[in-house]
Amino acid sequence: MTLEELEQGKAASLAEIAAVTDAAGVEQLRVKYVGRNGSIPALIKAMKDVPKEERPAFGKAVQAWRAEVEAALAAKGAGAATGGAKAEDVDATLPGRWAAPGVEHPLSRVIADTARIFGKLGFTVADGPDIETRFNNFTALNTPDHHPTNDRTDTFWIDSAEIRGEGTARTAEDLLLRTQTSPVQIRTMLANKPPVRVICPGRTYRRDTTDATHSANFHQIEGLYVDTKPVSLADLKSVLAYFAKEMMGDSVTVRFRPHFFPFTEPSVEVDFSCHVCKGKGCSVCKQSGWIEVAGAGMVDPRVFKHVGWNPDEVSGYAFGFGVERIAMIKYGIPDIRWLYENDLRFLSQLV
Ligand code: PHE
Numbered sequence: 001m002t003l004e005e006l007e008q009g010k011a012a013s014l015a016e017i018a019a020v021t022d023a024a025g026v027e028q029l030r031v032k033y034v035g036r037n038g039s040i041p042a043l044i045k046a047m048k049d050v051p052k053e054e055r056p057a058f059g060k061a062v063q064a065w066r067a068e069v070e071a072a073l074a075a076k077g078a079g080a081a082t083g084g085a086k087a088e089d090v091d092a093t094l095p096g097r098w099a100a101p102g103v104e105h106p107l108s109r110v111i112a113d114t115a116r117i118f119g120k121l122g123f124t125v126a127d128g129p130d131i132e133t134r135f136n137n138f139t140a141l142n143t144p145d146h147h148p149t150n151d152r153t154d155t156f157w158i159d160s161a162e163i164r165g166e167g168t169a170r171t172a173e174d175l176l177l178r179t180q181t182s183p184v185q186i187r188t189m190l191a192n193k194p195p196v197r198v199i200c201p202g203r204t205y206r207r208d209t210t211d212a213t214h215s216a217n218f219h220q221i222e223g224l225y226v227d228t229k230p231v232s233l234a235d236l237k238s239v240l241a242y243f244a245k246e247m248m249g250d251s252v253t254v255r256f257r258p259h260f261f262p263f264t265e266p267s268v269e270v271d272f273s274c275h276v277c278k279g280k281g282c283s284v285c286k287q288s289g290w291i292e293v294a295g296a297g298m299v300d301p302r303v304f305k306h307v308g309w310n311p312d313e314v315s316g317y318a319f320g321f322g323v324e325r326i327a328m329i330k331y332g333i334p335d336i337r338w339l340y341e342n343d344l345r346f347l348s349q350l351v
Helices: 003-019 023-033 039-049 055-075 106-119 183-191 233-248 301-306 323-331 344-350
Strands: 131-133 157-159 175-177 196-205 217-227 254-261 264-273 290-299 315-322
Touching: 003 023, 003 039, 003 055, 023 039, 023 055, 039 055, 106 196, 106 217, 106 233, 106 323, 183 196, 183 217, 183 301, 217 233, 217 290, 217 323, 233 254, 233 264, 233 290, 233 315, 233 323, 254 290, 264 315, 290 301, 290 323, 315 323
Parallel strands: none
Antiparallel strands: 131 175, 157 175, 196 217, 217 315, 254 264, 264 290, 290 315
């Protein structure tokens, strides 16, 4: 085929396409010209027989023909997307293709939501290491060396005289896996000047036997607010009430029950009203209408002394809650182990 014949062939094909009026005709011409065995692909295959010096010009002309024919066909409604199929051939009731998008893990979500909620109140996020000293995890938090939580049966110790088999001497530098996020309170106060307003999410470790509600490794979020102006228990309650509503829904309220923690005085345990039964009593709240979620209280003056702050000049509150606990009640998860098994059949339900 000469270049001239090629131009004629192109003109004829375009005229043919311009004249066609129905979809079946368009499809026929698509097959005839650009289909797998169509005449334009045949020309491309035949290129090897074209004299070498004519090949570039010939090739260009064939490509231009193909482009023009495809454009003309597309303008007539023959589309690659439908592969030339007619509208009535498309079954719109077939399920779409599943793209399997990832979802945020419920624990990550609770932590991110908490940071966002407290962020609105001016709290920033503070961080601390999982391996702590006895001083930060216990002593500075007014928990004496003889307190049972210091014991080897409750805490994962990493380094101490006892671990090394060198006797029973206890020092401030002994190392352990933190049993709570409260040592980040100490780090924050040692590194800053009042006022401080932080939340500290992180992993915590205890020698607990794993069951549906316990895990040797879980997460807490600590909160600490200390200021040179007076801070009261009512401030703490209002902040936690705000958090409860933002996290669990508008109907949720908080109640305080007297409790004891070595590092707060007074200390309270914090309950949220049950978001499922709205306080009437159901299986989630064990018929009580309330769910225990946090420990809290006013920072004990002894803690301020340990970090070198004058308890007559500052006051503040602290709270700490379990991330797993919030996730379990919020998403109705009955077994804490589900949060660690990474079973997609479970995780992907929490979209
Ligand atoms: N650290 C405490 C616990 O793990 C919780 C707590 C934090 C209590 C802050 C009071 C203030 O049980």
